[in-house]
Amino acid sequence: MSRKLVILTEGHSNTHTAKTACSVLRYRPEEVEAVLDGTQQGMTAEQLLGVGGSIPVIGSLDEAPNANTLLIGIAPPGGKIPDSWLSVVLSAITRGMDVVSGLHDFLSDDAEFAQAAKNHKTQLIDVRKNNEHEIARRNGLREDCLRIHTVGHDCSVGKMVAAIEIVNELKRQEYDAKFIATGQTGILVEGDGCPVDCVVADFVSGAVERLILKHQHHDILVVEGQGSLVHPSYSGVTLSLLHGCLPHGLILCYEVGRETVTGIPDLSIPPLTEIRRLNEIMASVYQPCRVIGIAMNSNALTQQQAEQERRRTEDAFQVPVCDIFRHGTKPLVEAVLKLKQDR
Amino acid sequence: MSRKLVILTEGHSNTHTAKTACSVLRYRPEEVEAVLDGTQQGMTAEQLLGVGGSIPVIGSLDEAPNANTLLIGIAPPGGKIPDSWLSVVLSAITRGMDVVSGLHDFLSDDAEFAQAAKNHKTQLIDVRKNNEHEIARRNGLREDCLRIHTVGHDCSVGKMVAAIEIVNELKRQEYDAKFIATGQTGILVEGDGCPVDCVVADFVSGAVERLILKHQHHDILVVEGQGSLVHPSYSGVTLSLLHGCLPHGLILCYEVGRETVTGIPDLSIPPLTEIRRLNEIMASVYQPCRVIGIAMNSNALTQQQAEQERRRTEDAFQVPVCDIFRHGTKPLVEAVLKLKQDR
Numbered sequence: 001m002s003r004k005l006v007i008l009t010e011g012h013s014n015t016h017t018a019k020t021a022c023s024v025l026r027y028r029p030e031e032v033e034a035v036l037d038g039t040q041q042g043m044t045a046e047q048l049l050g051v052g053g054s055i056p057v058i059g060s061l062d063e064a065p066n067a068n069t070l071l072i073g074i075a076p077p078g079g080k081i082p083d084s085w086l087s088v089v090l091s092a093i094t095r096g097m098d099v100v101s102g103l104h105d106f107l108s109d110d111a112e113f114a115q116a117a118k119n120h121k122t123q124l125i126d127v128r129k130n131n132e133h134e135i136a137r138r139n140g141l142r143e144d145c146l147r148i149h150t151v152g153h154d155c156s157v158g159k160m161v162a163a164i165e166i167v168n169e170l171k172r173q174e175y176d177a178k179f180i181a182t183g184q185t186g187i188l189v190e191g192d193g194c195p196v197d198c199v200v201a202d203f204v205s206g207a208v209e210r211l212i213l214k215h216q217h218h219d220i221l222v223v224e225g226q227g228s229l230v231h232p233s234y235s236g237v238t239l240s241l242l243h244g245c246l247p248h249g250l251i252l253c254y255e256v257g258r259e260t261v262t263g264i265p266d267l268s269i270p271p272l273t274e275i276r277r278l279n280e281i282m283a284s285v286y287q288p289c290r291v292i293g294i295a296m297n298s299n300a301l302t303q304q305q306a307e308q309e310r311r312r313t314e315d316a317f318q319v320p321v322c323d324i325f326r327h328g329t330k331p332l333v334e335a336v337l338k339l340k341q342d343r
Numbered sequence: 344m345s346r347k348l349v350i351l352t353e354g355h356s357n358t359h360t361a362k363t364a365c366s367v368l369r370y371r372p373e374e375v376e377a378v379l380d381g382t383q384q385g386m387t388a389e390q391l392l393g394v395g396g397s398i399p400v401i402g403s404l405d406e407a408p409n410a411n412t413l414l415i416g417i418a419p420p421g422g423k424i425p426d427s428w429l430s431v432v433l434s435a436i437t438r439g440m441d442v443v444s445g446l447h448d449f450l451s452d453d454a455e456f457a458q459a460a461k462n463h464k465t466q467l468i469d470v471r472k473n474n475e476h477e478i479a480r481r482n483g484l485r486e487d488c489l490r491i492h493t494v495g496h497d498c499s500v501g502k503m504v505a506a507i508e509i510v511n512e513l514k515r516q517e518y519d520a521k522f523i524a525t526g527q528t529g530i531l532v533e534g535d536g537c538p539v540d541c542v543v544a545d546f547v548s549g550a551v552e553r554l555i556l557k558h559q560h561h562d563i564l565v566v567e568g569q570g571s572l573v574h575p576s577y578s579g580v581t582l583s584l585l586h587g588c589l590p591h592g593l594i595l596c597y598e599v600g601r602e603t604v605t606g607i608p609d610l611s612i613p614p615l616t617e618i619r620r621l622n623e624i625m626a627s628v629y630q631p632c633r634v635i636g637i638a639m640n641s642n643a644l645t646q647q648q649a650e651q652e653r654r655r656t657e658d659a660f661q662v663p664v665c666d667i668f669r670h671g672t673k674p675l676v677e678a679v680l681k682l683k684q685d686r
Contacts, residue, residue: 236583
């Protein structure tokens with residue numbers, strides 16, 4: 001039976017907090033019946049979140065009788081479910097719906113949810129739940145498989161989207177490429193991957209290495225980045241990922257106008273030149289690795305401003321720069337293919 | 344009732360793998376009844392492990408009738424208990440002994456051990472077990488508390504010992520200093536701390552920050568380092584710790600003659616100058632932080648060779664260098680106190 005999703009974003013329907021919702025709407029719209037947010041009822045998903053076309057925003061599960069799965073559609077800092085959502089989740093279970101969550105607080109660890117799911121024969125699917133237990137060994141990596149990794153200057157600036165879109169364009173050009181998902185949203189979109197930020201710290205790079213070993217029969221892997229090397233809360237996850245996937249090239253992602261670290265408003269993000277330097281230094285401990293292209297998220301700019309920003313960044317960094325949603329990914333894909341040829 | 348330990352190192356009684364045993368013998372000898380290694384029975388702990396004086400090495404629990412606790416004395420890569428030890432652990436439980444373990448494989452998750460412990464009313468104490476669940480916030484850190492952090496060029500080079508010995512010397516000089524343990528062995532020695540490598544990746548820096556917030560009523564904290572920024576398996580843990588404790592100064596630890604990365608024999612450790620550079624760069628993202636002293640582990644050298652190495656390193660790095668076991672920690676403590684005065 002195929003998934004028919006209601007995506008819960010109640011009271012949090014902004015593109016930043018509801019990034020899981022937005023990405024599933026963008027990449028899996030055929031699976032989505034409705035978005036559930038009683039505070040925004042009657043709109044379309046496109047009107048509410050800028051993506052999802054005419055998929056309706058509903059105020060109650062009654063309005064989506066065909067849905068069989070409730071998806072928790074937000075990714076708040078620290079990954080906790082809002083208290084006010086507990087009754088909605090319980091009501092979904094009572095209707096016989098499965099519930100899918102990417103939060104750190106596992107639904108299946110909640111005694112009330114677990115009992116309800118048992119009573120109603122539904123599944124609680126915690127995407128972040130894992131049992132990774134192997135350290136990285138730096139053994140068996142194939143050098144004929146090109147590894148590209150998206151990194152960024154902060155959380156939620158477009159690292160996952162850049163990785164997915166680059167892979168999609170490579171596939172359109174008939175290259176054998178694969179998106180390597182490393183976060184709950186990427187996993188929901190791709191159907192496989194590893195939720196690295198929820199792995200026991202000693203085993204994060206090992207988990208990433210195993211993902212690479214599993215998929216390196218493809219010609220090109222594009223590994224989704226997480227957090228940033230300068231985010232005090234998540235930098236360790238970022239470095240485990242960087243050292244676990246041992247990339248040959250980096251795509252640097254940034255959001256124009258993002259000035260302070262997510263969740264720490266009095267901490268200014270260092271300049272992008274410094275972000276590039278730190279990533280190249282830490283990626284190059286054992287083999288050279290450079291930023292080969294830049295994905296600019298210019299949501300906040302007009303078309304003209306975006307073009308000015310694009311040129312300014314391209315001049316400063318001397319690599320292709322583009323906004324994936326405005327310009328597509330062709331300049332970045334060309335940079336990937338050039339790296340592949342040059343190696 | 345005070346702990347009377349038998350330390351299990353069966354078949355692994357070398358100072359590298361049995362570092363937990365060595366450290367407890369060094370810093371808690373009054374708690375240790377015996378070391379259990381049937382392959383080395385009849386020796387003293389000092390003869391076997393270079394520490395522990397006349398504490399006997401025994402071949403069976405029968406030889407330590409007063410012991411009430413079995414301590415798993417090794418820390419293998421990846422943290423798994425050797426299969427051959429399972430019967431020894433079970434036998435200890437059957438005798439009514441508590442069992443303390445710092446391994447990633449939790450004793451309390453083993454159904455047979457858990458049932459036996461219940462039957463015999465003993466405790467299974469997994470030092471690495473934790474429920475850390477808060478991200479770092481970079482909020483509330485007191486600048487009148489000096490934070491020193493020991494870092495290194497590889498695993499098991501003396502970062503914990505350096506931190507403990509510096510704190511002990513500071514206390515001898517009547518400063519209000521505290522050792523912040525971040526690994527299972529340090530926790531066993533100090534009686535508190537956080538096993539950072541076993542925390543869920545997103546929460547490592549948060550767990551470290553909470554340790555700092557809890558103990559910053561002391562004047563000086565010396566935070567034990569873990570792994571290294573260039574170890575592909577553990578670099579993320581190292582960076583989470585570095586960014587979680589936000590040190591004012593670093594003590595760089597290295598072992599003379601250590602040339603390849605622990606567990607990855609074909610990977611050469613970068614030169615110590617590069618290790619210093621990487622640590623200072625990553626420690627200084629938001630505030631300047633430098634290496635203020637170097638702890639050299641010169642076990643493998645003669646006295647004369649060690650002195651030559653010490654001078655060479657001091658010339659190259661222009662900071663105090665000493666081997667803690669040969670020279671004590673006074674030069675490092677002076678560097679800490681100088682940093683405290685200069686701030």
